[in-house]
Amino acid sequence: MKLTKKLYNWVNERVQLDDLVKFMGKKYVPIHSHSVWYYFGGVSLFLFIIQVVTGILLLLYYKGSEDLAFESIHFIMSKVQFGWLIRSVHSWAANLFVFAAFIHMFSVYFTKAYRKPREITWVTGMLMLFLALGFGFSGYLLPWNELAFFATKVGTDIAGAVPVIGDAVMLFLRGGENVTGATLSRFFGLHVAVFPGIFTVLLFVHLLLVQRQGMSEPLGIEKSQVAPPKTMPFFPNFLLRDVLFWLIVLNILAILAVFFPWELGKKADAFASAPEGIRPEWYFMFMFQTLKMLPAHLWIIEGEVFGILMFGLAGLLWMLVPFWDRKSSQGLENKFINYAGIFAVAYILFCTILGYLV
Amino acid sequence: MDHPESGNKRDFLKWVLGSAAVAWLGAVLYPISAYLKPPKQGEVEVSSVKAGKVTDIEKDSGVIVRFGNKPVILIHKATGEFRAFSATCTHLDCTVQYKKDLGMIWCACHNGKYDLNGRNVSGPPPKPLDEYKVVIKDGEILISKIA
Numbered sequence: 001m002k003l004t005k006k007l008y009n010w011v012n013e014r015v016q017l018d019d020l021v022k023f024m025g026k027k028y029v030p031i032h033s034h035s036v037w038y039y040f041g042g043v044s045l046f047l048f049i050i051q052v053v054t055g056i057l058l059l060l061y062y063k064g065s066e067d068l069a070f071e072s073i074h075f076i077m078s079k080v081q082f083g084w085l086i087r088s089v090h091s092w093a094a095n096l097f098v099f100a101a102f103i104h105m106f107s108v109y110f111t112k113a114y115r116k117p118r119e120i121t122w123v124t125g126m127l128m129l130f131l132a133l134g135f136g137f138s139g140y141l142l143p144w145n146e147l148a149f150f151a152t153k154v155g156t157d158i159a160g161a162v163p164v165i166g167d168a169v170m171l172f173l174r175g176g177e178n179v180t181g182a183t184l185s186r187f188f189g190l191h192v193a194v195f196p197g198i199f200t201v202l203l204f205v206h207l208l209l210v211q212r213q214g215m216s217e218p219l220g221i222e223k224s225q226v227a228p229p230k231t232m233p234f235f236p237n238f239l240l241r242d243v244l245f246w247l248i249v250l251n252i253l254a255i256l257a258v259f260f261p262w263e264l265g266k267k268a269d270a271f272a273s274a275p276e277g278i279r280p281e282w283y284f285m286f287m288f289q290t291l292k293m294l295p296a297h298l299w300i301i302e303g304e305v306f307g308i309l310m311f312g313l314a315g316l317l318w319m320l321v322p323f324w325d326r327k328s329s330q331g332l333e334n335k336f337i338n339y340a341g342i343f344a345v346a347y348i349l350f351c352t353i354l355g356y357l358v
Numbered sequence: 359m360d361h362p363e364s365g366n367k368r369d370f371l372k373w374v375l376g377s378a379a380v381a382w383l384g385a386v387l388y389p390i391s392a393y394l395k396p397p398k399q400g401e402v403e404v405s406s407v408k409a410g411k412v413t414d415i416e417k418d419s420g421v422i423v424r425f426g427n428k429p430v431i432l433i434h435k436a437t438g439e440f441r442a443f444s445a446t447c448t449h450l451d452c453t454v455q456y457k458k459d460l461g462m463i464w465c466a467c468h469n470g471k472y473d474l475n476g477r478n479v480s481g482p483p484p485k486p487l488d489e490y491k492v493v494i495k496d497g498e499i500l501i502s503k504i505a
């Protein structure tokens with residue numbers, strides 16, 4: 001105890017740690033019936049940290065080339081001590097991460113915490129969510145197995161259908177006309193260098209803003225209360241609860257990773273027929289299912305192109321919601337936002353389930 | 359400071375600095391964007407490939423044959439006739455297979471079906487599969503592009 005105190009004083013004398021502690025302690029977390037949603041941002045952060053750690057561990061043995069990728073993962077899983085566990089954790093945590101990030105996003109959306117003055121926090125959050133999908137899509141190909149190979153062919157071909165820029169995007173993603181080792185190299189670079197770099201910057205801005213602005217109160221609660229709202233200091237009270245929640249998530253992750261180890265499948269072969277059961281990861285399923293259900297032609301454009309444009313537009317509008325939802329920023333109720341949100345959740349759930357049934 | 363020349367001078371300086379900045383940005387971005395574009399690989403133009411002996415392929419079955427860097431599906435029909443088509447599904451790029459129980463070409467990705475003339479008959483594929491010519495010479499199967 002004495003030693004840590006001494007150490008603290010030593011550092012504090014030089015870099016004024018007191019200020020930092022004060023800065024952290026300044027934030028209060030509102031307590032109300034929806035407080036549970038506040039944990040999902042922290043859970044996403046925790047899972048991202050797990051991804052960085054396990055990802056770097058995988059990098060010690062993984063080889064990002066057409067000839068060696070599959071073999072190197074086989075090696076990780078069969079020869080390296082606890083290699084199967086590290087890979088399984090990375091794969092499962094990727095899924096939990098996307099899931100937690102989606103919940104976090106929707107809870108912010110429905111409590112309208114994006115409203116002025118937190119527009120930048122919302123936009124950086126949305127960009128991180130898109131990046132999380134990019135992490136998932138690029139990581140999926142890395143084991144270079146059959147399922148991933150064809151899923152990547154389909155996914156990049158869909159990107160190629162975008163009008164005007166589609167061809168260039170597809171060529172850029174694939175590193176050529178077809179999905180080959182060149183695609184693997186590019187995805188590898190994006191997955192382990194480009195995305196983590198951008199993500200880290202966004203995360204820093206996001207957390208700094210949350211810390212600086214404090215947490216928003218849901219609109220309804222803000223209005224209905226006469227007395228100052230109940231709160232809890234973020235540091236250390238809420239942080240300790242956060243950590244407790246993280247432990248729960250870690251246990252869930254451990255159970256999944258140990259009892260449902262991630263499979264490797266068969267090595268990709270460009271000269272083999274696509275096997276049955278080619279499907280994207282569950283978080284792309286709703287988009288994929290929509291494209292499947294659209295007729296071949298709508299008006300003058302192809303059904304698929306129409307679908308892609310609609311998803312692009314919807315994603316953009318969603319990301320810009322703080323700028324067009326003027327009512328919430330003025331502290332007024334905006335029912336339309338709730339309906340749009342309920343529609344989006346219902347649509348995603350419906351299409352995802354349908355995707356697995358048919 | 360209220361001399362008219364000095365305002366002009368400042369405008370001129372701004373202009374020079376501005377164009378220098380644009381030129382500098384171009385000099386950085388152009389090589390990067392050109393680097394990102396994968397070079398055209400000197401692909402060997404394949405016009406025909408040997409696909410083995412007639413006796414190698416059972417009746418009522420299909421195999422994928424490497425045609426340059428593209429997959430081609432060679433089908434030995436139940437009637438004994440050979441047909442060959444591009445194996446790249448016209449929907450979203452998966453590789454098709456011969457489905458015995460249907461007697462059709464089938465794409466597992468989204469359940470697209472083609473008949474044995476390569477015509478897209480059900481599911482999402484928007485176009486038929488390109489056909490290749492099959493010639494049998496001394497029991498050897500030769501697949502070639504239809505010119």
Ligand code: HEM
Nearest residue numbers: 051052055056058059062087091094135136139140142192
């Ligand atoms: C934060 C979000 C991240 C997500 C969502 C993610 C997702 C994935 C996914 C889905 C796979 C394929 C797993 C499999 O089928 O085996 C994968 C593999 C891989 N990831 Fe990540 N990843 C993330 C971060 C990272 C980071 C930060 C690194 C490294 C710095 C990394 C390195 C790797 C490597 C080397 C592989 C190939 C090994 C394997 O597939 O088992 N990942 N990642």
Ligand code: FES
Nearest residue numbers: 447449450465470
């Ligand atoms: S890729 Fe063949 S049906 Fe979709």
